Amino acid sequence: MKNYIISALALLTFVSTGFCYPAKELRENSEHTLQKLYRHDTGAKVLGKKALAVLVFPEVYKAGFIFGAQRGDGVLFEGGKAVGYYNTTAASYGLQAGVEKFSYALFFMDKASLAYLRKSNGFELGGVPNLVVADKGFYKSLSTTTLQKGVYAFFFSQEGLMAGISLQGTKVSKFTPSK
Numbered sequence: 001m002k003n004y005i006i007s008a009l010a011l012l013t014f015v016s017t018g019f020c021y022p023a024k025e026l027r028e029n030s031e032h033t034l035q036k037l038y039r040h041d042t043g044a045k046v047l048g049k050k051a052l053a054v055l056v057f058p059e060v061y062k063a064g065f066i067f068g069a070q071r072g073d074g075v076l077f078e079g080g081k082a083v084g085y086y087n088t089t090a091a092s093y094g095l096q097a098g099v100e101k102f103s104y105a106l107f108f109m110d111k112a113s114l115a116y117l118r119k120s121n122g123f124e125l126g127g128v129p130n131l132v133v134a135d136k137g138f139y140k141s142l143s144t145t146t147l148q149k150g151v152y153a154f155f156f157s158q159e160g161l162m163a164g165i166s167l168q169g170t171k172v173s174k175f176t177p178s179k
Contacts, residue, residue, distance in 0.1 A: 021073060023177040026058075027082045030075035033058035033103050037156055043134065044105070044154050051107040051152075052114050053078040055172070057088055062162060063099040068092040070170075073177065076117075084118075085177050094166025101159045106172075107152040122173035 021029065034056045038045040048054060053076055060072030069091050076084040088104075108114040133153045 021177060023085065023179060026073055026085065026177055027075050029058045030056040030077070030082075033157070034077070034105060037103070037105055037154060041154065041156070044107075047107045047109075047134075047152055051109055052111065053083070053108040053117075055086060055106040055108070055117070057086075057104050059101060060088060060104060061099075061101050062090070064092060064096040064162065064164070064166070065098075066093070066096065068094075068096050068166060068168070073175070085175055086172050087175050088170060088172050090168050090170040092166040092168035094164060096162065096164025096166045098162035098164070099160050100162040101157075102155055103157040104153060104155045107154070109150055109152065113151045117172070122171045124169055124171050 034048070034054060037056075038048060055074055055076045057072045057074035060070055062068065062070035069089070071087065071089050073085065073087045075082045076086060108117065132150060133155070
């Protein structure tokens with residue numbers, strides 16, 4: 001048991017130290033990642049044209065062995081312009097092992113969802129009103145009506161190997177990057 005606790009503390013330290021990219025580099029990396037998503041996923045491109053804002057996390061790192069953690073920094077775009085910087089952190093516990101890197105984007109489709117992001121002092125993804133994780137079945141129900149409410153999440157560009165079953169809580173918080 002002692003080894004698990006030491007492993008968990010080392011893992012949490014590794015992931016929680018952050019990567020602190022300068023604002024310009026983070027913005028450019030986020031723009032590039034969003035364009036990559038649009039090139040490979042036509043549904044995301046359709047959503048991007050209708051969204052009020054898009055929050056892009058170009059590099060999220062996740063590692064775990066029994067205990068797990070993940071961290072990444074991202075940019076909120078409105079009208080194609082960077083208007084805020086956010087980070088995402090998560091902790092998990094369960095039957096899991098591995099390390100991976102991935103990207104994700106949150107598409108804010110209505111004013112209430114965007115206001116929720118701005119007013120909360122860090123929100124949990126599970127607590128976001130009307131959060132839809134876009135998968136292959138998502139496109140079957142895609143219409144102009146369904147694209148008007150809530151938040152849509154796209155996970156993509158997974159690298160590495162992570163397997164298991166775990167409970168996870170993810171928090172998104174505003175931060176100020178280095179210059």
